[in-house]
Amino acid sequence: MQRILKQPIEYIDIRFSVHATENSEKVESAAGHFFPGFHINEIGFRKKILKGHYGNQIKLYQARIKTGKIIEAFIKRLSADLQKSDRETIYRDSNLLVERNNLFLRLDKQAAFKGIVRRCKYDPIHIRIHFKRKNVIEICKELGVMQ
Secondary structure: OOOOOOOOEEEEEEEEEEEOOOOHHHHHHHHHOOOOOOOHHHHOOEEEEEEOOOOOEEEEEEEEEOOHHHHHHHHHHHHHHOOHHHHHHHHHOHHHHEEOOEEEEEEEHHHHHOOOOOEOOOOEEEEEEEEOOOOHHHHHHHHOOOO
16 A cells, blocks of 8 residues: 555544453454554543443443554554455445445454454444545555455
């Protein structure tokens, strides 16, 4: 991927939960994998404590990233590490994943802990990439997020 000359992305929202049975530090580390060169504290996650169905504690982490360097690092990691089959699936399912100027992704929390970037459906790291322009699919292809 080329250096992004004019940032087409306005912001990235990231959200994930840490269940009572999970280690908060490990899950934070997994989420931090998407932001090489930045410490997880630089992302500015807000933490909220929730209660699960059986009264168990769930920590919800949320952040909106507007800093160009952090956005660029995220997109570089995503486009470099996302498997070709996932990029093809994102393109094929773009009618479900793109709404207005947003691309919605669910990335595997467990795989991220191992340094692997892949899509998943259950207990994911939720990503919303908000673009400044409406041609989201074309931009994603240029950035290497879709194929």
